[in-house]
Amino acid sequence: MGSHTDAHTSTDPLPTPATAAGRAGLDALVADPGRAVIALDFDGTLAEIVPDPDQARAHPDAVPALAALAPKVASVAVITGRPAEVAVHHGGFAGVPGLEHLVVLGHYGAERWDAATGTLSAPAPHPGVAAVRAELPALLERAGAEGTRVEEKGRSVAVHTRRATDPQAAFEALRGPLTGLAARHGLIVEPGRMVLELRPPGMDKGVALLDHARGLGAGTVLYAGDDLGDLPAYDAVDTLRAEGTPGLLVCSGSDEVTELKRRADLEVPGPAGVVALLAALARRLA
Numbered sequence: 001m002g003s004h005t006d007a008h009t010s011t012d013p014l015p016t017p018a019t020a021a022g023r024a025g026l027d028a029l030v031a032d033p034g035r036a037v038i039a040l041d042f043d044g045t046l047a048e049i050v051p052d053p054d055q056a057r058a059h060p061d062a063v064p065a066l067a068a069l070a071p072k073v074a075s076v077a078v079i080t081g082r083p084a085e086v087a088v089h090h091g092g093f094a095g096v097p098g099l100e101h102l103v104v105l106g107h108y109g110a111e112r113w114d115a116a117t118g119t120l121s122a123p124a125p126h127p128g129v130a131a132v133r134a135e136l137p138a139l140l141e142r143a144g145a146e147g148t149r150v151e152e153k154g155r156s157v158a159v160h161t162r163r164a165t166d167p168q169a170a171f172e173a174l175r176g177p178l179t180g181l182a183a184r185h186g187l188i189v190e191p192g193r194m195v196l197e198l199r200p201p202g203m204d205k206g207v208a209l210l211d212h213a214r215g216l217g218a219g220t221v222l223y224a225g226d227d228l229g230d231l232p233a234y235d236a237v238d239t240l241r242a243e244g245t246p247g248l249l250v251c252s253g254s255d256e257v258t259e260l261k262r263r264a265d266l267e268v269p270g271p272a273g274v275v276a277l278l279a280a281l282a283r284r285l286a
């Protein structure tokens with residue numbers, strides 16, 4: 001899938017989705033923004049991918065675009081694999097005029113941070129995470145996984161291979177052993193862009209998005225993502241569409257992941273393209 005860049009109207013050009021379903025989703029959003037839910041992934045979608053996860057930050061135009069858009073729609077939500085408070089920090093989302101009602105659903109929706117209260121709600125930690133954390137160094141040593149980096153995420157542990165000599169080879173070599181380790185302790189492996197995360201089962205971005213959209217009685221849902229962990233959210237938009245709620249699937253395009261492009265209604269060039277779309281929407285809805 002992809003897009004072309006016809007003017008959506010003569011007054012404020014919006015990209016035109018490549019699919020009829022996507023065009024219906026965008027039309028519904030523009031026609032009735034007060035019932036629209038805008039849901040966005042963080043890394044690779046609002047923030048450029050960088051080698052060190054600690055250094056990732058929202059695109060410089062992301063917060064202004066979100067702050068301009070949020071007051072015009074029912075909800076803006078960031079749905080991320082990051083711990084919610086890490087996304088809030090790296091995104092610069094706290095205390096921003098216009099983002100008073102932002103919601104950040106972290107750990108694939110297991111955590112919820114509300115800008116309105118500044119509070120975080122989260123389940124009890126899964127005991128398997130501590131067990132995995134204890135066994136991981138020896139497993140990585142045995143695997144000879146030079147250049148890999150462990151990201152401690154609190155409710156999960158992620159093994160990054162982006163800085164290995166051959167990132168894709170390291171990813172493939174570790175996938176089996178890490179899947180076995182996770183399974184022994186009741187966890188699952190969430191694969192992403194040069195990362196294998198060992199995390200509790202039972203929640204994903206699709207469940208999170210469906211709960212959020214249905215809870216608000218959404219009339220339209222836009223979801224933008226870039227990675228495999230976003231596919232359940234794509235499924236959720238398809239589910240909502242089947243129920244009669246229009247939606248728009250946006251892919252933040254990259255060369256690393258192709259699965260989303262095939263399903264998206266609209267592909268934009270990475271976080272800069274996502275942010276430009278959000279800004280154009282905010283202008284259109286003014």
Ligand SMILES: O=P(O)(O)OC[C@H]1O[C@H](O[C@H]2O[C@H](CO)[C@@H](O)[C@H](O)[C@H]2O)[C@H](O)[C@@H](O)[C@@H]1O
Nearest residue numbers: 042043049050051053056080081162193194195
């Ligand atoms: O759901 P997301 O917001 O997309 O988070 C998914 C993972 O993103 C982070 O890793 C990715 O971004 C890093 C920084 O750009 C990059 O170095 C890494 O290769 C990417 O996989 C984050 O570190 C993970 O914890 C998230 O689960």
